[in-house]
Amino acid sequence: MIVKIVSKNFDIENSHKLSVALKHDRYSSLKKLFAMSPDEVTNEVTKSGLRGKGGGGAPTGEKWKLMPKNHDKPSYLVVNADESEPGTFKDRQIMEYDPHLLIEGIINSSYAIGANSAYIYIRGEYVFWAKRLNEAIEEAYEAGYLGEKVAGYDYKLDIVVHRGAGAYICGEKSALLESLEGKRGHPRLKPQQKEPEWFFGGPTVVNNVETIASVPYIINNGYEAYRAYGTEQSPGTMLFGMSGHIENPGIYELPFGTRMKDVLEKIGGGVKGGKKLKALIPGGSSCHVLKAEEIEDITLDYESLRKHGSSLGTGGMIIMDEDTFMPEAMKNLFEFYHHESCGQCTPCREGCGWVDKILAKLLSGNGTKKDYDTIFDACEMLNGKTICVFAPSVAFIANSYITKFKDEFYSLCKKD
Amino acid sequence: MSEFKFSKQNKEKYNELLKKYPNKASLTLPLLWMVQYQEGWISEDAMIYIADKLGTSAMDIQSIASFYTMFNLKPVGKYNIQVCKTLSCKLCGSEKIRTHLQNRLGIKFGETTKDMKFTLSEVECLGACGEAPAMSLNDDYVGDLTVEKIDKILDEL
Ligand SMILES: Cc1cc2nc3c(=O)[nH]c(=O)nc-3n(C[C@H](O)[C@H](O)[C@H](O)COP(=O)(O)O)c2cc1C
Ligand code: SF4
Ligand code: FES
Numbered sequence: 128m129i130v131k132i133v134s135k136n137f138d139i140e141n142s143h144k145l146s147v148a149l150k151h152d153r154y155s156s157l158k159k160l161f162a163m164s165p166d167e168v169t170n171e172v173t174k175s176g177l178r179g180k181g182g183g184g185a186p187t188g189e190k191w192k193l194m195p196k197n198h199d200k201p202s203y204l205v206v207n208a209d210e211s212e213p214g215t216f217k218d219r220q221i222m223e224y225d226p227h228l229l230i231e232g233i234i235n236s237s238y239a240i241g242a243n244s245a246y247i248y249i250r251g252e253y254v255f256w257a258k259r260l261n262e263a264i265e266e267a268y269e270a271g272y273l274g275e276k277v278a279g280y281d282y283k284l285d286i287v288v289h290r291g292a293g294a295y296i297c298g299e300k301s302a303l304l305e306s307l308e309g310k311r312g313h314p315r316l317k318p319q320q321k322e323p324e325w326f327f328g329g330p331t332v333v334n335n336v337e338t339i340a341s342v343p344y345i346i347n348n349g350y351e352a353y354r355a356y357g358t359e360q361s362p363g364t365m366l367f368g369m370s371g372h373i374e375n376p377g378i379y380e381l382p383f384g385t386r387m388k389d390v391l392e393k394i395g396g397g398v399k400g401g402k403k404l405k406a407l408i409p410g411g412s413s414c415h416v417l418k419a420e421e422i423e424d425i426t427l428d429y430e431s432l433r434k435h436g437s438s439l440g441t442g443g444m445i446i447m448d449e450d451t452f453m454p455e456a457m458k459n460l461f462e463f464y465h466h467e468s469c470g471q472c473t474p475c476r477e478g479c480g481w482v483d484k485i486l487a488k489l490l491s492g493n494g495t496k497k498d499y500d501t502i503f504d505a506c507e508m509l510n511g512k513t514i515c516v517f518a519p520s521v522a523f524i525a526n527s528y529i530t531k532f533k534d535e536f537y538s539l540c541k542k543d
Numbered sequence: 544m545s546e547f548k549f550s551k552q553n554k555e556k557y558n559e560l561l562k563k564y565p566n567k568a569s570l571t572l573p574l575l576w577m578v579q580y581q582e583g584w585i586s587e588d589a590m591i592y593i594a595d596k597l598g599t600s601a602m603d604i605q606s607i608a609s610f611y612t613m614f615n616l617k618p619v620g621k622y623n624i625q626v627c628k629t630l631s632c633k634l635c636g637s638e639k640i641r642t643h644l645q646n647r648l649g650i651k652f653g654e655t656t657k658d659m660k661f662t663l664s665e666v667e668c669l670g671a672c673g674e675a676p677a678m679s680l681n682d683d684y685v686g687d688l689t690v691e692k693i694d695k696i697l698d699e700l
Contacts, residue, residue: 201565210670211667211668211670212668213629213630213631213667213668213672214630214631214668214672215668215670215672216670216671216672216673219670244565250670251576251611251613252613252666252669252670252679252684253670254682254683255682255683255684285563287563287564289569289572289573290572290573290576291572291611292572292575292576292611292612292613292614293611293612293613293614293666294610294611294612295667306572307569308566308568308569309566309568309569309570309571309572309597309607310568310571310607311606311607311610312610312611326565327565327566327569329565368672368673369673370631370634370635370672370673370675371630371631371634371635371672371675372634372635376672376673376674376675377673378673408630412629412630412668443672445630445631445634445672446634447634451634456630456633456634459628459629459630459633460629460630462628463629463630463667463668466667467667
């Protein structure tokens with residue numbers, strides 16, 4: 128089941144060091160890359176069908192094509208290493224075990240979009256990983272893979288690692304850019320039409336770490352080789368995660384289209400302690416929860432999860448066994464959302480806190496059925512009247528927990 | 544004028560950083576980090592210093608610094624322990640770890656011991672869900688926590 132494209136070097140000793148990385152294909156795409164024009168690179172990535180791995184699954188090549196040609200301000204690539212979605216811990220593996228793959232991917236991608244500067248925005252807690260990246264970047268400069276002439280070609284590129292400081296919302300790309308511009312991490316209003324992002328007025332692409340790390344393989348082996356894995360609509364592979372009640376938690380690279388149940392059983396080793404599965408969140412806490420009986424024919428790809436009323440998200444699965452009390456699980460997530468709302472929009476700032484408080488009341492045994500009506504009202508308020516998608520997704524999550532595990536939730540109510 | 548000053552090393556770092564961004568406003572977070580590493584926390588005085596360097600007001604810097612939970616706006620203990628309270632860790636027994644830490648250190652979350660040795664807080668998902676329950680101790684992560692493991696770590700500090 129496991130395929131190693133992005134994770135190929137993860138098990139090699141000292142794979143983070145340039146001398147070792149060079150023996151294992153790193154920077155081997157550059158010859159091909161610079162023989163192509165930037166547009167040809169973008170086309171190759173478009174044809175590969177590579178989709179963003181930061182949670183949204185947007186087609187990467189299409190996004191790159193939005194970059195204007197001959198803009199009067201410089202262009203930028205910003206790599207999203209904020210990785211704060213609960214249940215997600217994949218980008219960190221790339222930065223730990225193969226930082227040179229990320230650097231190689233940044234060279235590929237920056238060249239395609241015409242950027243000479245790239246920033247890696249890494250969550251503040253990842254001190255070890257920021258250090259590791261900086262060491263790798265330093266090695267790459269010394270060896271001439273970064274700087275005035277990348278690998279001797281007529282192309283200049285600088286990479287800077289920029290540390291965040293503890294704010295989940297800075298993973299949202301426009302909030303990330305605000306933060307990179309030295310401000311509070313407040314998401315920006317979305318433009319009406321499709322356009323690139325902007326960093327100090329310069330056109331900018333924001334891509335997830337894993338997305339960028341997937342590019343060298345495509346350039347090296349061609350789009351068809353990438354498409355040989357996965358499905359028509361979800362080509363290639365993804366670093367899937369398992370955490371919670373599972374025997375073998377961890378990160379595993381799998382082709383899209385792999386059967387979820389097989390992954391849980393054959394790779395995950397089944398639910399911890401031989402217990403029964405109760406529920407599963409497929410890709411980070413912002414995806415709709417699934418009941419055990421819903422996962423029977425789910426395959427790990429965008430279309431299958433959509434068909435089953437959830438989403439693939441970041442691929443970080445959270446597994447819950449039969450003893451999990453769902454109202455408590457939901458309360459835990461609402462403490463998170465309450466804490467992490469950036470506070471710009473009143474419905475979001477107030478709504479998340481409100482739901483959290485009502486859940487506390489219900490869990491303490493003092494709630495009534497009416498309290499659920501209040502939660503649903505709050506959800507309506509959260510849905511659709513805010514600057515970013517944080518609030519609407521919180522509303523959907525609340526709905527999915529309460530409706531799917533109705534009996535458990537209503538068992539909390541006082542008899543009235 | 545502020546009393547606070549960057550160390551010589553940080554002054555050099557500041558000049559290096561200036562070259563790396565199209566606009567020096569981007570230096571806000573890096574400078575706040577530099578202050579925090581130098582002093583352990585970020586005083587109002589240091590904010591005035593940063594504001595001066597970046598050509599903005601101390602109030603702006605204050606408003607930005609307070610948005611980010613990792614910036615300490617008051618002194619913290621020598622060892623800053625932050626335990627994850629989010630779902631995967633909870634499913635793997637973080638409750639027990641959290642209770643144990645509070646009992647053993649004799650403080651609640653958000654507090655610092657009188658001798659300024661330990662600060663204890665709860666944080667949201669650290670991105671270490673595969674090694675749940677997890678915490679960070681200053682700049683390092685510790686995962687697969689058990690009560691015994693915590694005792695061993697604390698005994699050695
Ligand atoms: C609330 C919120 C949090 C997000 N957090 C992250 C994150 O931590 N890492 C990430 O790569 N993308 C995150 N995203 C998605 C980004 O906005 C953006 O779509 C992504 O970085 C684009 O890269 P990709 O197309 O390569 O996935 C988040 C989005 C939202 C709405
Ligand atoms: S929806 Fe919430 S997180 Fe998004 S901008 Fe509004 S307040 Fe901030
Ligand atoms: S839930 Fe604790 S590290 Fe992710």
